[in-house]
Amino acid sequence: MNSLPRDRMDQVVKRFEMLEAQMSAGPDADAYVKMASEYSDIQDMVAKIRELRAAEQEEADLRAMLADKGTDAEMRELAETELPAVEERIEALQKDIQILLLPRDAADEKNAILEIRAGTGGDEAALFAGDLFRMYERYAAARGWKMEVASASEGEAGGYKEIIATVSGKGVFAHLKFESGVHRVQRVPETEGSGRIHTSAATVAVLPEAEEVDIEIRTEDIRIDTMRASGSGGQHVNTTDSAVRITHLPTGIMVVQAEKSQHQNRARAMQILRARLFDMERSRADSERSESRRLQVGSGDRSERIRTYNFPQGRVTDHRINLTLYKLDRVMMGELDELISALISDHQSKLLADIAEK
Numbered sequence: 001m002n003s004l005p006r007d008r009m010d011q012v013v014k015r016f017e018m019l020e021a022q023m024s025a026g027p028d029a030d031a032y033v034k035m036a037s038e039y040s041d042i043q044d045m046v047a048k049i050r051e052l053r054a055a056e057q058e059e060a061d062l063r064a065m066l067a068d069k070g071t072d073a074e075m076r077e078l079a080e081t082e083l084p085a086v087e088e089r090i091e092a093l094q095k096d097i098q099i100l101l102l103p104r105d106a107a108d109e110k111n112a113i114l115e116i117r118a119g120t121g122g123d124e125a126a127l128f129a130g131d132l133f134r135m136y137e138r139y140a141a142a143r144g145w146k147m148e149v150a151s152a153s154e155g156e157a158g159g160y161k162e163i164i165a166t167v168s169g170k171g172v173f174a175h176l177k178f179e180s181g182v183h184r185v186q187r188v189p190e191t192e193g194s195g196r197i198h199t200s201a202a203t204v205a206v207l208p209e210a211e212e213v214d215i216e217i218r219t220e221d222i223r224i225d226t227m228r229a230s231g232s233g234g235q236h237v238n239t240t241d242s243a244v245r246i247t248h249l250p251t252g253i254m255v256v257q258a259e260k261s262q263h264q265n266r267a268r269a270m271q272i273l274r275a276r277l278f279d280m281e282r283s284r285a286d287s288e289r290s291e292s293r294r295l296q297v298g299s300g301d302r303s304e305r306i307r308t309y310n311f312p313q314g315r316v317t318d319h320r321i322n323l324t325l326y327k328l329d330r331v332m333m334g335e336l337d338e339l340i341s342a343l344i345s346d347h348q349s350k351l352l353a354d355i356a357e358k
Contacts, residue, residue: 004094008101009049016046045100052093059086102351107208107282108174113275114147114206117162118155119182121200126155128185128309129202131332133163136176138334145169150268151257164272166209176206178320178343181306188312197312201305209271210278217274223247226262244269248277321346 019039023032065071065079116133118125140147145167152163167176184201225245242262246269247254255273257265308317309328316331316339317324323342325331331339 004097005101009097012042013046013049016042045097048093048097048100052090052097055086055090055093059083059090062086098352099348102348105174105177107177109171110173111166111168111209112173112176112206113150113209113272114165114167114176115162115204116160116164117203117205118160119201119203121185121198123155123157123159124185124189124198125200125202126159126161127157127189128159128183128200129161129163130155130159131185132183132202132204133160133165135332135334135336136165136167136179139336140167140169140334142334143169143175145172150272151259166271168209173206173208174344175340177208178340178347179204179306180206181304184305184308186308186310186312205279207275207279208282210274215274215278215281217248217270217277221249222273223249224266246270246273248273251277251280253277253280318343 016039019035023035023039027035062079062083065075066083071079114136116129116136118129121128137147146169148166148168150164150166153161155161182201182203184199186197186199188195189198223246225247227243227245242265243256243258244262244265245254245256246266253273253276255269255276257269257272259265259268306318306320308319309332310317311328313326314328315324315326316328318339321342323339325338327335
């Protein structure tokens with residue numbers, strides 16, 4: 001693998017050394033924070049580049065030793081023994097650096113809005129939506145993320161017809177973005193006396209949380225209505241006169257918030273509206289860049305079935321990468337790292353393949 005952009009690597013190292021010198025010079029607090037953020041972003045890459053250069057020098061020294069007719073037999077044998085391991089280390093470092101140099105999704109470090117809606121399957125679909133929410137809740141807790149429910153509509157038999165939550169922390173969107181799509185469950189409902197397996201589904205949408213600089217919402221483009229909220233009286237739904245409905249007139253997108261104070265409802269509704277508009281804009285840009293769209297895991301269409309959770313067989317299958325794991329119980333407890341890592345690796349492999357073709 002000799003297709004590494006050496007000039008780009010040199011630029012990264014020089015930039016890192018410049019930041020190091022500038023930070024040591026004692027800049028003002030705001031400048032220091034910006035420099036420290038960039039320094040942290042490229043620190044791992046620079047460490048890998050330096051490690052690669054050291055390994056390549058070691059390889060060159062070993063080859064020179066082998067080419068030198070004056071090298072004694074013992075040293076030649078040592079060089080022949082060490083060379084394969086050094087070559088293997090170089091190959092692994094080259095791959096790591098190529099991945100670190102891949103174009104980054106600007107939204108990867110953003111927080112996310114997680115939306116789960118029950119699909120086909122009635123009460124069982126709502127129960128499954130609740131199971132999915134708890135699965136993500138446990139995953140978020142394990143990663144040290146903060147998860148906060150924005151709104152919820154509870155199912156009559158439990159679970160949720162719809163639940164929306166904000167997830168904040170380091171690398172949230174990067175890890176959750178491939179969860180968008182239709183999740184299907186196959187299991188015997190507790191109310192099923194004959195033991196017949198039912199199939200139901202829930203739709204998951206993961207949107208990058210947008211800031212005002214990401215998407216502008218003009219005052220004249222929205223209509224804000226206040227109203228009395230009604231709900232089942234569950235833990236996330238309260239009857240109140242402070243419910244807020246915001247309608248984005250150009251797109252018809254509507255967001256309803258019916259919790260806490262009217263001020264909080266309005267702020268949360270705007271947060272969700274901004275995320276949906278930002279996601280719409282990103283999707284439009286992606287569809288215009290057909291090359292980018294082709295590289296996504298799946299089509300990105302939320303009507304696409306992406307994963308099946310089969311309880312009788314204890315398995316979970318991700319259809320986009322043909323990965324099946326026989327540890328459904330652990331997955332439902334929030335152990336998603338293996339699935340998510342495989343999806344990220346698949347995405348990176350496609351990006352690398354595309355670069356190699358150019």
